[in-house]
Every structure is written in structure tokens, then in C-alpha cells.
Amino acid sequence: MLSVENLTLKYGQSQILHGVSLTAEPGKVTAVTGTNGVGKTSLLKAIAGRHPYAGGTITLDGQPLHHLNAYQAARAGIAYVPQGREVFPLLTVQENLETGFACLPRSEHGVPEHIFELFPILKDFLQRRGGDLSGGQQQQLAIARALISRPRVLLLDEPTEGIQPNIIQQIGRVSAQLRDQGDMAIILVEQYFDFMWDLADSFTAMSRGEVTLSGRAGEVDREALLARVSI
Numbered sequence: 001m002l003s004v005e006n007l008t009l010k011y012g013q014s015q016i017l018h019g020v021s022l023t024a025e026p027g028k029v030t031a032v033t034g035t036n037g038v039g040k041t042s043l044l045k046a047i048a049g050r051h052p053y054a055g056g057t058i059t060l061d062g063q064p065l066h067h068l069n070a071y072q073a074a075r076a077g078i079a080y081v082p083q084g085r086e087v088f089p090l091l092t093v094q095e096n097l098e099t100g101f102a103c104l105p106r107s108e109h110g111v112p113e114h115i116f117e118l119f120p121i122l123k124d125f126l127q128r129r130g131g132d133l134s135g136g137q138q139q140q141l142a143i144a145r146a147l148i149s150r151p152r153v154l155l156l157d158e159p160t161e162g163i164q165p166n167i168i169q170q171i172g173r174v175s176a177q178l179r180d181q182g183d184m185a186i187i188l189v190e191q192y193f194d195f196m197w198d199l200a201d202s203f204t205a206m207s208r209g210e211v212t213l214s215g216r217a218g219e220v221d222r223e224a225l226l227a228r229v230s231i
């Protein structure tokens with residue numbers, strides 16, 4: 001289980017996160033939501049070692065992760081699919097996937113076949129450049145690349161943004177499949193309410209760097225949560 005406690009984060013002098021706490025259990029999708037600029041991406045960046053946090057603790061299965069950098073976080077089992085995907089446009093799909101090997105020992109350098117079962121289109125396009133894929137295909141590639149390291153925690157930052165409905169459905173199905181395997185905790189930052197509502201097992205809503213509502217599916221009031229996502 002990933003546990004974030006009382007996390008604070010700053011960009012220079014401006015404090016963005018003010019004591020955020022959440023837990024993400026294996027076999028569950030934990031949704032983090034809120035309007036633009038409330039600090040959702042900053043929270044994921046802190047967990048993924050992409051930006052230092054000022055205070056608080058992050059633990060994975062009870063072990064404190066002491067201010068890891070991105071490489072160390074990946075080695076610890078945390079995979080991050082950034083908003084905007086960050087696919088390398090001039091590298092092929094194959095090469096993009098291989099960048100996921102960076103934190104693995106050489107003996108584990110191989111693209112697991114189940115990745116192509118999740119995203120069959122990638123197998124057809126292995127030699128195509130990342131930049132020539134559609135937005136939806138790039139999102140699939142970004143998720144596939146994150147899965148290469150067999151993470152224990154998968155961080156998805158607005159995976160539906162700018163994606164057509166049929167690919168959104170596929171990303172929903174894949175996320176549910178990964179969740180149902182039971183060994184991976186998924187944190188989903190999302191503003192597309194229905195997608196998140198249908199998929200997630202628990203919800204955390206943020207406003208101005210603080211958690212304003214959290215709870216499990218079935219316990220959280222839909223309208224109260226919706227009000228925190230709508231502007």
C-alpha cells in the first residue's frame with residue numbers, strides 16, 4: 001500500500017500542497033480529482049520523485065521513501081504516466097517502450113507479451129515513430145511504457161485528456177484489468193467525472209492544495225464529489 005501523509009510542496013516561495021494525505025491499496029483505483037491548478041499533478045510528481053516535497057512522508061508497504069529522485073522512485077516500483085504523455089516523438093514505438101528498461105536489470109530487458117494483449121495496436125506499430133501516433137495511441141504507448149517495469153504503483157495523470165471516446169473506453173478497460181490483477185495500486189488523477197466515477201474504488205477531491213473530500217465508492221456522495229470537480 002502507498003501511503004502519503006501530510007505532504008507539503010512548494011514551487012519557490014509559493015506553497016502548493018498543504019498537508020495532503022491519501023492511501024492507495026493494491027487492487028484498487030484511487031481517484032484524485034479537483035479543478036485546474038489545485039495541485040493534483042504536483043502530488044503525483046512528488047510521489048514519482050519528479051519534484052521534491054517540503055514536508056510529510058510517503059511510504060510504500062510500510063517502508064518510508066525518503067525524498068527519492070525519479071530513478072529511485074521507479075526502482076522502488078512507482079511508475080508515472082505524465083499528463084501530456086511525454087512520448088519521444090522521434091523514437092519508434094519499440095524504442096519508446098525500451099526506455100522503460102532504464103530502471104530494470106539487464107536480465108529483465110524484454111517487453112512482456114501481455115502488454116501487447118492490453119494494447120494490440122502497439123504491436124502493429126512497433127516501427128512507427130512515437131510522434132506519428134494519434135493522441136490516443138500515444139496515451140496507450142505511455143501507459144504501456146510505464147508497465148514495462150512491472151510497477152507496484154501506477155500513477156495516471158489525466159489519461160482521458162484529449163482522447164476520443166473509444167480509446168477512453170479502452171483505457172478504462174485496461175485500468176480495470178490491471179486493478180483486478182490485484183497487485184498494483186493505481187492512482188488516477190482525473191477530471192472526466194463519469195470515467196472516474198465508474199472506475200474508481202475510492203475518491204480524493206482537492207481544492208487549493210488541500211483534501212476537501214475523500215471516501216470509498218459507495219460511501220462518497222456523487223453530487224458532493226461532482227461539485228468539487230465542476231468549476
Ligand SMILES: Nc1ncnc2c1ncn2[C@@H]1O[C@H](COP(=O)(O)OP(=O)(O)OP(=O)(O)O)[C@@H](O)[C@H]1O
Pocket residue numbers: 011016034035036037038039040041042043083
Ligand atoms: N514548475 C512550477 N513552477 C511554479 N508553479 C507551478 C509549477 N508547476 C505547477 N505550478 C503551479 O502549482 C499549482 C498546481 O499545479 P498542478 O499542475 O499541480 O495542478 P493540477 O491540479 O494538476 O492542475 P491541472 O488540472 O490544470 O493539471 C498551479 O497554480 C500551478 O500554476
